[in-house]
Amino acid sequence: MAKGAPGVGELRASLKKKSFLPVYLVYGEEDFLLEESVAAILDATTSRDERTFNLDILDCADVDAREITGRASSLPMMGERRVVIARNIEKLGAKDLEILSAYVERPSESTVLLLTGRKADLRKKPFAGLHGSGAAFACTPLSDSKLSGWITGRIQEQGGTIDEEAAELIAARMGSSLRALDSEVTKLLVFIGERKNITADDVAAVGGFSREFSHFHLQDAVGAGNTQDALTVLDHMIQEGAEVPYIVWAFTDYFSLLWRLHHLVSKPARDDKEGFKLTKSWAWKKQLYLDALRRYPVDRVENIFRMIAETDLQSKSGSYAGKRDYLHTLLVKIMYTDKEEAH
DSSP, X not given: OOTTOOOHHHHHHHHHTTOOOSEEEEEOSOHHHHHHHHHHHHHHHOOGGGHHHHEEEEETTTOOHHHHHHHHHSOOSSSSOEEEEEEOGGGOOHXXXXXXXXXXXXXXXXXXXXXXXXXXOTTSTTGGGHHHHEEEEEOOOOOHHHHHHHHHHHHHHTTOEEOHHHHHHHHHHXXXXXXXXXXXXXXXXXXXXXXXXXXXXXHHHHHTSOGGGSHHHHHHHHHTTOHHHHHHHHHHHHHTTOOHHHHHHHHHHHHHHHHHHHHHHTOTTSOHHHHGGXXXXXGGGHXXXXXXXXXXXXXXXXXXXXXXXXXXXXXXXXXXXXXXXXXXXXXXXXXXXXXXXXX
């Protein structure tokens, strides 16, 4: 996100005030958020009946800035305002940006001009001049740590609730595509019917896998040092279609958490409660994590990171015959490698 550019949450809050700006810039690489932001601005600023005469959607790959500013300067017909959407603004050349900059400095008060694209340099005109006549909002991909919160918020917007474990499970299995996550949320809401709350069992049922053999249970078995249980869970996950990147992520995620906990609880000035905020407040797992920290000291965790990276590279180069062989080898290495085997 460019410095100073608020996100989609701030955009939605501003639209609720019904005090619309003459120019909006919505940009970023998260297409799903960008599409939703455009739809939110359009819905807030003009009714469907008014759009026949007062909505223009232009692609900057096909039109120049004179066309954009000409449409934006036209008066609305049988409506309160015009809306002009100019997509793919990164396609505009230097001369077009100069023309657009002149309009941004003195925009029509009866038009909402919405500029959208994947990239925008807020340090340069016309975007640098938006602070006087409009605002910029960034649609950036969410980090893995924010996905479960996004899922929870999405469900709450539709009048439902979801258990924390269920939200984490969706994020872990579906990945970072917000479009895919939204589709899964929609399926879950249909599945629960009149019920309001979504549980991990619901996620497992809709996803077609067994909750008893999820990445959570794989991580717990590894943390407890129980090789047989870990292998059993791993085999079931493979049978249910878990792919190599997903299992690698499960191992990496778990040992990243242990590494952070090591550094937090080792600081004498801090109570270990601060460290266990990283475990999503699963207080009942606190003892499991304490046991795992003793089983996997920092130097062993760092060695495991190297091991995961090395074997992941081997799998991508085709060094292993199949998915099961690769994942079994990785698991056994994790369970039986200690700090003396660092090299």
